[in-house]
Amino acid sequence: MAVPKRKMSRSNTRHRRAQWKATTSQLVPITVDGSTYLVPQRLVKAYERGLLHPEG
Numbered sequence: 001m002a003v004p005k006r007k008m009s010r011s012n013t014r015h016r017r018a019q020w021k022a023t024t025s026q027l028v029p030i031t032v033d034g035s036t037y038l039v040p041q042r043l044v045k046a047y048e049r050g051l052l053h054p055e056g
Contacts, residue, residue, distance in 0.1 A: 025040040030047055037054040039047055046052045 025042070027038040028041045028044060029036050029038055030044055031037075032047060032054055035054075037047070039054065043052060047054060
């Protein structure tokens with residue numbers, strides 16, 4: 001495992017961390033029982049199989 005040779009300053013640490021951004025999940029339309037819902041793409045199969053039930 002890589003180990004830093006010197007201590008990183010608090011300012012540098014915070015500037016580095018500030019660059020990280022979470023991305024929103026991509027929503028795709030699906031039709032369940034005649035109603036259309038926008039759900040995250042990775043959960044489409046679960047909704048189609050009936051493992052998850054959309055609210056609404």
